[in-house]
Amino acid sequence: MSDIADASDQLIETFTTAAIAHARRDTHLHSDGHCAFCDEPVEIGLLFCDRDCRDDYEKQRRIRIISGK
Numbered sequence: 845m846s847d848i849a850d851a852s853d854q855l856i857e858t859f860t861t862a863a864i865a866h867a868r869r870d871t872h873l874h875s876d877g878h879c880a881f882c883d884e885p886v887e888i889g890l891l892f893c894d895r896d897c898r899d900d901y902e903k904q905r906r907i908r909i910i911s912g913k
Contacts, residue, residue, distance in 0.1 A: 873880050873891050881897035892898040 875886075875889050875891055877885060877888055879886050879893040879897050880891045881901040882893060884893045884897075886893050892901065
């Protein structure tokens with residue numbers, strides 16, 4: 845007979861597994877000489893051409909995470 849502790853352990857394991865899967869889906873940016881948001885040329889090693897593009901990218905990323913896409 846399972847008790848409340850067993851049910852709690854199962855729930856924690858389910859949430860942990862889902863969080864790990866979500867984190868693995870998150871893609872990481874790599875510098876390729878173009879802005880990750882607007883595709884303008886940038887120096888090698890940079891991801892964005894300016895703060896506005898960086899902020900817009902982060903805003904869209906958060907929206908995608910919240911909406912589950």
